[in-house]
Amino acid sequence: MQEKLYFYYTNDLHSYFEHWPRVTGFLKSETEKRRENNESYWIADIGDHVDRVDPIAEAFMGKANVELLNEAGYNIVTIGNNEGITLSHEDLYKLYDKADFEVVCANLNTMRNSPAWLKSSVQMQSIHGVNIGVIGLTAPFNDFYELLDWYITPPISTLERYIYQLKQSVDVIVLLSHLGINEDREIARRFPDIDVIIGGHTHHLLRTGEEVNNTLITAAGKHCSFVGEVMLTWDHNLKKLTNKEAHTTEITHLAKDLATEQKLIELSKQAAEHLDRTVVNLEETIDVKWFTHSDIMQQLTDMMKSWTNADCAMLNAGLLLEQFPAGDITYGDIHSICPHPINPCVVELKGIELLEVIRASLTKDFMELKLKGLGFRGEVIGRMIFSGLTVETETHEDGQESVKSVQLNGDPLYNNHMYSVALPDTFTFGRLLPEVARSEVKKYFLPEFLRDLLVLTLKREYN
Secondary structure (H helix, E strand, O other): OEEEEEEEEEOOOOOOHHHHHHHHHHHHHHHHHHHHOOOEEEEEEOOOOOOOOOHHHHHHOOHHHHHHHHHOOOOEEOOOHHHHHOOOHHHHHHHOOOOOOEEEOOOEEEOOOOOOOEEOEEEEEOOOOOEEEEEEEEOOOHHHHHHHOEEEOOHHHHHHHHHHHHHOOOOEEEEEEEOOHHHHHHHHHHOOOOOEEEEOOOOOEOOOOEEEOOEEEEOEOOOOOEEEEEEEEEEOOOOEEEEEEEEEEEOOOOOOOHHHHHHHHHHHHHHHHHHOOEEEEEOOOEOOOOOOOOHHHHHHHHHHHHHHOOOEEEEEHHHOOOOEOOEEEEHHHHHHHOOOOOOEEEEEEEHHHHHHHHHHHOOHHHHOOOOOEOOEOOOOOOOEEEEOEEEEEEEOOOOOEEEEEEEEOOEEOOOOOEEEEEEEHHHHOOOOOHHHHHOOOEEEOOOOOHHHHHHHHHHHHHO
């Protein structure tokens, strides 16, 4: 006898709720078919469902996301870095208290008491008795986690600890991996006992999956434009899997589930009410400019310098998306104007490196870059604003700007002197500012976001 085992999954929604009613509509339709045919199925999420860019996620600190997963009938999830490091320890600790699903993350550990919901793996059984072990892993951003009293063990050593033990008691092993495509491929090469890796984090879309060392790897992009499906065929006579298939379905054109849509409308109203608390009353509108100097960006940059106690600070003007209108400015307004899940960070740079960073940040290409990801949720990077630094520039005929001189406290930058520089943590990743990314000293400030410093700035400057 052969038995079909179905896994439906989502990954990296990032609180993009516009697609969520279609996701739930699709899942309800598909799972109804499985029930009618008396077939085994499970629904999984691979992390980064929560993203505080959305007011609903912000107001409820991710708990509304859990409520939506409950109502969509999810069975099991792992966590992404947006659940793990954009919430305070207490908020993550309580996040899944009311979850109707299992939460698996084998490499997440706490320096305090472990929450009741956290499991390294779970075992599930199909209708006809196939035992399935599911294990979860998340990306090891320990520079952040440890500031929140969590820590992440390395994925490979974690699997070495659990996989052999799990294999003794299950027929099939499924890994929910919020690690990224390259790590998933490496795990497949190293651990042949893993039958399926359902992935996320790097927002890769594998329309029909790929096979590495007999392990099926799959993922469904980002924002839930696609929902993924894995179908496994178990032969009860041979006592093994005889077929593995994966595919993704684009759902952006499908009908919405009306109950979910209504739920989101209600949550949106509740979130707006929760965030409707006045921070400051403005007598005049505060303009926001992306490519020229503005008072509010200077004040915010000055605040970050003093708050972090750094030698100097730099912030890109694209962080503020809209102007501040005259009248009451609420937490909801501030979230709308500065929605990014970005933390302040201080790095140490030599004078010659800091000079290169300043030069790079004032190029036209850098300022006009339409950045996507790395925590940034705006349109363009915008002009860099400095605090503690006097930067003299000149503009050439082609419109390009070059740096003539840079001073800190009236002195020039000394090539080999080390300076502490406060900036958004965005620039410590990737290749936007290589000198910053390569800095051997990085101090992140958590759980505060830049908008928390914006609140302090407005209260200090405009009360």
